[in-house]
Amino acid sequence: MIQVQDFLQRVLSYYHSSFDLTVPCSIGGKEYAALAALHAHEDQYVRVVGTTLWNADSHEYTLFQTFEQAPTGAELEEMLEMAGQYMEPQFVRGGEPLPPKDHQYTWLSLVLLSQHTPDPAVIKRVKSFRKTWFYRFYLRGYCEVRVILADLETGTLTANPAGRSLKKLYALALKNAREASSR
Numbered sequence: 001m002i003q004v005q006d007f008l009q010r011v012l013s014y015y016h017s018s019f020d021l022t023v024p025c026s027i028g029g030k031e032y033a034a035l036a037a038l039h040a041h042e043d044q045y046v047r048v049v050g051t052t053l054w055n056a057d058s059h060e061y062t063l064f065q066t067f068e069q070a071p072t073g074a075e076l077e078e079m080l081e082m083a084g085q086y087m088e089p090q091f092v093r094g095g096e097p098l099p100p101k102d103h104q105y106t107w108l109s110l111v112l113l114s115q116h117t118p119d120p121a122v123i124k125r126v127k128s129f130r131k132t133w134f135y136r137f138y139l140r141g142y143c144e145v146r147v148i149l150a151d152l153e154t155g156t157l158t159a160n161p162a163g164r165s166l167k168k169l170y171a172l173a174l175k176n177a178r179e180a181s182s183r
Helices: 004-015 073-092 120-128 161-182
Strands: 020-022 025-027 030-032 034-045 052-067 103-114 132-134 142-151 156-159
Touching (some): 004 103, 004 161, 052 073, 120 156, 142 161
Parallel strands (some): 052 103
Antiparallel strands (some): 132 142, 142 156
């Protein structure tokens, strides 16, 4: 069976080329396995110097937590609360009432890597979780929480509706980890 710390290192290697990694990290007084941050800026200029048509800033913050045993409902709720109570106000809005002017979107991704199969209530909660903030009717963009739970015991991935796009990356990581451990 794939060990959770080995799988974390494999996943972080996929993030390494594009994201700024902090391993381990402390957020709100709690220790987490890692934090990955990506910031992208796009703009469009007219040929006249100094004339900008538009700017767009996009961000993604991925918070990783590993569980030697399966995550409990309380631990899941703690991470979901971390996204809403700390990550959104600090990472997206920088402590201000609104994000910066050119903010387009921010994804707050929570990645739970579990050595053992979690309780069905935890899986159900991950699947049903939805949280999106809209700033000034999209004029200042939006922020969405994506959650993915990797169960290494059974090799299954569970995601909330916003986190489904992460499944492809984590399925590839699981496949490669299985192949590497079988050699």
